[in-house]
Amino acid sequence: MAGLRLEGLRKSFGANEILKGVDLALADGEMLVIVGASGCGKSTLLRLVAGLESPTAGRILIDDQDVTGRDPSARDIAMVFQNYALYPHMSVFDNMAYGLKIRGLPKSEIRAKVDAASSLLGLDALLDRKPRQLSGGQRQRVAMGRAIVRDPKLFLFDEPLSNLDAKLRVQMRGEIRRLQRRLRVTSLYVTHDQVEAMTLGDRLLVMHQGVPVQLATPTEVFERPADTYVAGFIGSPAMNLLPGILGRNGTVVAVEGTEIPLGNRRFARPDGHPVTLGIRPEHVALDPAGTSWPVEVVELLGSEMLVHAGRADGASLTLRLPNGAALSDTVRVSFPAGQLHLFDRATGLRLEAVA
Amino acid sequence: MMRSRLVALIPHAVLILAVLLFAFPIWIAIAGSTQDSAAIARGDISLIPDPAGLGVYRDVLVNGSAGAGPVWRALLVSAGMALVIALGKIALSLPSAYAVTFFRFPFRMTAFWLIFLTLMLPVEVRLIPTFQVMSSLDLINSFTGLTIPLVASATATLLFRQTFLTLPDELVEAARMDGAGPLRFLKDIIIPISGANIAALFVILFVYGWNQYLWPLLVATDPKLDTVVIGIVKMIGVDTATEWNKVMATAVLALLPPVAVVLLMQRWFVKGLTEGDK
Numbered sequence: 260m261a262g263l264r265l266e267g268l269r270k271s272f273g274a275n276e277i278l279k280g281v282d283l284a285l286a287d288g289e290m291l292v293i294v295g296a297s298g299c300g301k302s303t304l305l306r307l308v309a310g311l312e313s314p315t316a317g318r319i320l321i322d323d324q325d326v327t328g329r330d331p332s333a334r335d336i337a338m339v340f341q342n343y344a345l346y347p348h349m350s351v352f353d354n355m356a357y358g359l360k361i362r363g364l365p366k367s368e369i370r371a372k373v374d375a376a377s378s379l380l381g382l383d384a385l386l387d388r389k390p391r392q393l394s395g396g397q398r399q400r401v402a403m404g405r406a407i408v409r410d411p412k413l414f415l416f417d418e419p420l421s422n423l424d425a426k427l428r429v430q431m432r433g434e435i436r437r438l439q440r441r442l443r444v445t446s447l448y449v450t451h452d453q454v455e456a457m458t459l460g461d462r463l464l465v466m467h468q469g470v471p472v473q474l475a476t477p478t479e480v481f482e483r484p485a486d487t488y489v490a491g492f493i494g495s496p497a498m499n500l501l502p503g504i505l506g507r508n509g510t511v512v513a514v515e516g517t518e519i520p521l522g523n524r525r526f527a528r529p530d531g532h533p534v535t536l537g538i539r540p541e542h543v544a545l546d547p548a549g550t551s552w553p554v555e556v557v558e559l560l561g562s563e564m565l566v567h568a569g570r571a572d573g574a575s576l577t578l579r580l581p582n583g584a585a586l587s588d589t590v591r592v593s594f595p596a597g598q599l600h601l602f603d604r605a606t607g608l609r610l611e612a613v614a
Numbered sequence: 615m616m617r618s619r620l621v622a623l624i625p626h627a628v629l630i631l632a633v634l635l636f637a638f639p640i641w642i643a644i645a646g647s648t649q650d651s652a653a654i655a656r657g658d659i660s661l662i663p664d665p666a667g668l669g670v671y672r673d674v675l676v677n678g679s680a681g682a683g684p685v686w687r688a689l690l691v692s693a694g695m696a697l698v699i700a701l702g703k704i705a706l707s708l709p710s711a712y713a714v715t716f717f718r719f720p721f722r723m724t725a726f727w728l729i730f731l732t733l734m735l736p737v738e739v740r741l742i743p744t745f746q747v748m749s750s751l752d753l754i755n756s757f758t759g760l761t762i763p764l765v766a767s768a769t770a771t772l773l774f775r776q777t778f779l780t781l782p783d784e785l786v787e788a789a790r791m792d793g794a795g796p797l798r799f800l801k802d803i804i805i806p807i808s809g810a811n812i813a814a815l816f817v818i819l820f821v822y823g824w825n826q827y828l829w830p831l832l833v834a835t836d837p838k839l840d841t842v843v844i845g846i847v848k849m850i851g852v853d854t855a856t857e858w859n860k861v862m863a864t865a866v867l868a869l870l871p872p873v874a875v876v877l878l879m880q881r882w883f884v885k886g887l888t889e890g891d892k
């Protein structure tokens with residue numbers, strides 16, 4: 260087992276720079292989840308680490324050893340693909356054993372390792388089947404098994420659950436988490452799924468157009484997003500972002516002429532500084548004395564509901580309310596001071612209170 | 615009720631008619647082979663085979679007929695030629711398709727298009743230059759000269775390339791991560807996955823090789839290298855009266871190996887098709 264370090268990793272395809280300098284350090288046994296919009300270079304990053312592509316610049320270190328120029332097979336990494344990529348003509352056993360066979364392990368040892376992995380994953384009864392005789396979840400497990408038996412230094416997962424239905428995804432998510440905790444293999448996990456992003460990893464990396472924008476624990480990312488991009492990306496439905504102006508010595512934000520107090524926080528920017536005010540839909544409070552917003556759409560989600568409100572000037576606001584909350588054509592809301600996020604409108608970066 | 619039965623019957627009738635259309639000449643050959651040559655020449659063929667005439671098969675196999683050597687030898691030459699062509703084509707096109715599909719090397723697409731171009735130049739078109747080459751290599755009247763020029767194959771290369779292109783990239787990458795080098799990947803993954811294709815191609819190419827006429831006629835004048843197809847023609851072309859029963863017996867014999875190959879391989883590639891994962 261081992262740590263992973265990326266230093267100034269860059270990748271261009273022709274004139275297209277896809278990764279624009281990624282620096283990253285993972286502790287031994289850590290699981291890092293990577294999220295970002297489609298096309299931001301997540302898969303490319305994994306493929307660089309795997310050795311399936313070579314970087315334009317930068318270094319990859321596993322266990323403090325530079326593996327940048329090494330062949331994938333010499334890096335001791337296992338990867339789980341979105342479409343599983345099982346060998347269609349081989350049995351489940353052979354699929355898992357193939358990498359070990361190539362490494363020239365004795366038959367008895369291969370048998371023991373595959374048996375151990377298959378009982379860990381509940382595949383014992385399926386060892387003689389071919390991939391096409393398996394359900395999606397079982398194939399996914401075989402793909403995991405193939406990674407586990409190799410006992411690699413590093414696991415790479417590229418959206419491994421996105422082909423599964425919702426229920427199976429929940430189950431496999433739990434299994435992956437348990438397995439990773441148990442085996443303590445350093446892992447990179449790419450996903451589009453908000454829940455996976457929040458629950459699976461020790462830390463979360465949000466990427467945007469080839470640049471890592473925030474790397475922190477999931478809670479930290481959720482509670483203190485580094486910029487408006489992360490604020491809008493993590494959390495579902497997305498955080499409300501409203502343009503405002505800082506005032507009263509950095510203690511209030513004026514949105515549409517209404518002053519919203521920031522509690523006992525003060526922001527060190529001159530009055531009149533353009534900012535973006537952020538508040539999550541679940542934090543917007545119904546308040547008879549608050550500002551009024553015309554309701555546009557109400558979505559009932561079972562135990563709760565989403566209220567989308569919008570104003571004529573284009574400003575929009577989403578509220579997340581318990582089901583059955585009394586509604587009329589307009590909602591009156593206030594923004595609790597403690598739940599407000601403030602971003603610099605020009606740079607998008609998070610502003611921190613000075614006191 | 616009546617109507618739907620009629621609707622079901624019509625396709626059957628058409629199919630039966632087609633089968634008869636195909637089978638009838640073959641039946642004539644079988645029936646004719648057992649009958650008297652002179653009667654056949656007069657056009658009086660009975661549709662019922664005469665068991666007494668079955669000895670003709672032994673006769674042609676061992677002795678041949680006027681103008682042509684024993685058929686067993688011709689069958690051997692044909693089988694050898696068809697096998698070498700079919701296996702040679704597969705052995706050549708599989709690695710070349712593999713190289714063109716999975717590797718990046720200078721002039722890769724040039725190589726591909728050159729292969730593609732030869733599709734428009736089958737042996738019949740380049741007959742004279744090919745003969746010239748064989749002649750200067752001193753391969754006229756040799757088994758090598760008979761087979762090698764027919765081995766180069768663009769069709770098979772293209773077919774393999776198309777199937778390889780349908781394999782997901784991740785499969786290749788998974789194998790690379792498992793530590794499989796190019797040759798291992800070819801042996802352990804590509805060839806087993808292409809099993810059905812190889813079987814189908816083998817059948818097609820075997821029949822293609824078996825039925826070759828023009829090239830063998832040109833390159834091999836030595837009667838020892840007569841294929842069965844050439845043999846049949848030679849039997850007909852003699853001055854003396856053609857022994858039609860022998861011709862038909864030879865034709866029937868010439869039919870058997872390709873049919874056997876189709877039947878045998880059919881089991882294989884149907885299995886391959888149904889077990890395939892696509």
Ligand SMILES: Nc1ncnc2c1ncn2[C@@H]1O[C@H](COP(=O)(O)OP(=O)(O)OP(=O)(O)O)[C@@H](O)[C@H]1O
Nearest residue numbers: 272275277295296297298299300301302303304451
């Ligand atoms: N081999 C390649 N040649 C050229 N461009 C490529 C290549 N591979 C990826 N790209 C480009 O790099 C960009 C990032 O691709 P990548 O697959 O890393 O995105 P991603 O973040 O994984 O997206 P998704 O979430 O949709 O999987 C894309 O714009 C893609 O078109």
Ligand SMILES: [Mg+2]
Nearest residue numbers: 301302303417
């Ligand atoms: Mg991707």
